[in-house]
Amino acid sequence: MLLPRWFAEAILLLIPILATTNAAFIGVNIGTDLTNMPSPPDIVTLLKSRQITHVRLYDANSHLLKAFANTTIEVMVGVTNDEILKIGRFPSAAASWVNKNVAAYIPSTNITAIAVGSEVLTTTPHVAPILASALNNIHKALVATNLNFQVKVSSPMSMDIMPKPFPPSTSTFSPSWNTTVYQLLQFLKNTGSFFMLNAYPYYGYTTANGIFPLDYALFKQLSPVKQIVDPNTLLHYNSMFDAMVDAAYYSMEALNFSKIPVVVTETGWPSSGGSDEAAATVENAETFNGNLISRVLNSSGPPSKPDMPINTYIYELYNEDKRSGPVSERNWGVLFPNGTSVYPLSLTGGGGGGGGESAGVNGSASSLLFCVAKADADDDKLEDGLNWACGQGRANCAAIQPGQSCYLPNDVKSHASFAFNDYYQKMKSAGGTCDFDGTAITTPRDPSYRTCAYTGSSNATDFPPALGPVSPLGGNANALIISIYHLPFSAPLAFTLLLLLLLQPNRLL
Numbered sequence: 001m002l003l004p005r006w007f008a009e010a011i012l013l014l015i016p017i018l019a020t021t022n023a024a025f026i027g028v029n030i031g032t033d034l035t036n037m038p039s040p041p042d043i044v045t046l047l048k049s050r051q052i053t054h055v056r057l058y059d060a061n062s063h064l065l066k067a068f069a070n071t072t073i074e075v076m077v078g079v080t081n082d083e084i085l086k087i088g089r090f091p092s093a094a095a096s097w098v099n100k101n102v103a104a105y106i107p108s109t110n111i112t113a114i115a116v117g118s119e120v121l122t123t124t125p126h127v128a129p130i131l132a133s134a135l136n137n138i139h140k141a142l143v144a145t146n147l148n149f150q151v152k153v154s155s156p157m158s159m160d161i162m163p164k165p166f167p168p169s170t171s172t173f174s175p176s177w178n179t180t181v182y183q184l185l186q187f188l189k190n191t192g193s194f195f196m197l198n199a200y201p202y203y204g205y206t207t208a209n210g211i212f213p214l215d216y217a218l219f220k221q222l223s224p225v226k227q228i229v230d231p232n233t234l235l236h237y238n239s240m241f242d243a244m245v246d247a248a249y250y251s252m253e254a255l256n257f258s259k260i261p262v263v264v265t266e267t268g269w270p271s272s273g274g275s276d277e278a279a280a281t282v283e284n285a286e287t288f289n290g291n292l293i294s295r296v297l298n299s300s301g302p303p304s305k306p307d308m309p310i311n312t313y314i315y316e317l318y319n320e321d322k323r324s325g326p327v328s329e330r331n332w333g334v335l336f337p338n339g340t341s342v343y344p345l346s347l348t349g350g351g352g353g354g355g356g357e358s359a360g361v362n363g364s365a366s367s368l369l370f371c372v373a374k375a376d377a378d379d380d381k382l383e384d385g386l387n388w389a390c391g392q393g394r395a396n397c398a399a400i401q402p403g404q405s406c407y408l409p410n411d412v413k414s415h416a417s418f419a420f421n422d423y424y425q426k427m428k429s430a431g432g433t434c435d436f437d438g439t440a441i442t443t444p445r446d447p448s449y450r451t452c453a454y455t456g457s458s459n460a461t462d463f464p465p466a467l468g469p470v471s472p473l474g475g476n477a478n479a480l481i482i483s484i485y486h487l488p489f490s491a492p493l494a495f496t497l498l499l500l501l502l503l504q505p506n507r508l509l
Contacts, residue, residue, distance in 0.1 A: 026054070052073070081118060159204070193260075214279065223437035246304045267313075397419050
């Protein structure tokens with residue numbers, strides 16, 4: 001019995017939605033432009049030992065595809081830019097490519113995606129007019145081999161096709177590419193695929209002429225006065241990576257496409273550069289990739305799409321010493337060709353992060369640290385940090401409200417310590433740090449006292465979010481907390497009553 005057309009279409013629309021309900025993954029790109037390329041079996045052994053579950057190849061290397069057989073590693077293969085013209089013009093060429101490079105290896109090798117070209121619009125623009133045809137021909141070949149549900153097809157795009165990615169809410173694709181991009185998005189929507197984006201905060205930082213701070217590109221916590229905010233949506237961006245992903249979502253929405261998930265097919269940071277590449281250092285590369293991994297693996301989306309995890313492939317596995325161009329081009333790898341690490345990093349959520357606050361190279365957790373205010377911290381800075389933590393930082397500050405277990409002693413240092421620690425315990429796995437503009441420090445000593453148990457303490461108790469989790473004015477109600485330390489004693493009570501009234505919009509006064 002044939003299923004109704006509407007039923008099939010409904011199932012197709014559900015595919016990208018269901019795909020995004022899974023936990024996010026970190027994968028890795030494998031380039032081969034190096035002098036002493038390890039053997040395919042050695043590469044697979046290395047990947048398995050590092051618990052890497054997703055890889056992207058830039059072609060369909062037969063030796064690597066054979067080596068991936070009978071493993072659980074998911075493989076993205078690539079149609080090179082040079083192959084697109086022929087595949088786009090001749091369906092038979094697409095069928096031959098799929099039969100030779102995909103169907104021949106499935107099911108032994110777990111091929112799940114095909115990247116048709118790489119940054120075609122900006123690197124080989126003469127191919128752009130036929131890109132949509134190439135995508136369709138590859139997909140039709142997959143349909144003919146009954147592989148279209150297992151293998152998705154897309155084409156990685158550069159951030160350069162969005163001329164003004166900040167603020168994200170006003171980002172659009174370059175008008176010169178609107179026809180091609182529209183065809184691409186229509187294809188992705190029709191086939192339940194995803195938008196492949198190459199997003200490099202390294203380039204976003206180095207080409208911005210000092211507009212954005214380095215910490216923003218490295219996922220480091222920004223001080224309250226340096227927060228990056230979209231002036232149109234008032235959404236806060238804690239990292240350039242999130243802003244880039246959101247720019248892609250907003251650009252798609254500008255063309256009336258809103259259900260296509262973004263997968264970051266390339267991102268990373270070089271560990272070495274020339275004399276004019278000061279940001280390309282081992283320390284920055286370790287910090288970026290360590291914090292990137294923690295951020296992706298928390299399975300949240302960017303500010304405008306918090307429920308859309310950002311599956312991401314790090315560029316790249318090995319330093320490719322044969323690449324031309326600046327020194328940095330040969331130093332994007334997390335490993336040397338002999339398999340040793342360029343810097344400590346675990347692709348499963350531990351290590352890196354710059355500063356030793358993350359888990360070790362094998363992913364083992366370090367002893368518990370608490371985050372507290374420094375004894376000599378300036379009170380005004382502490383107030384700024386406290387307000388940020390209880391507001392934008394989404395710390396649960398219920399326990400330091402009047403009458404609650406951690407309200408006394410009623411001073412800014414005590415309240416800031418509680419809020420800083422709550423934020424730190426909840427967000428350190430996603431790149432959150434204990435700094436707060438230099439006013440905070442980590443300590444192994446549990447700061448809990450009497451009835452006040454700090455988050456992370458063995459005696460901690462979960463409090464409901466202060467004044468309810470959501471404010472009718474928009475956002476978390478914690479964001480309504482203001483500095484009260486220089487107000488008369490009765491002011492906190494009056495303010496609390498006012499908030500309670502605001503949180504009951506249907507109540508008649």
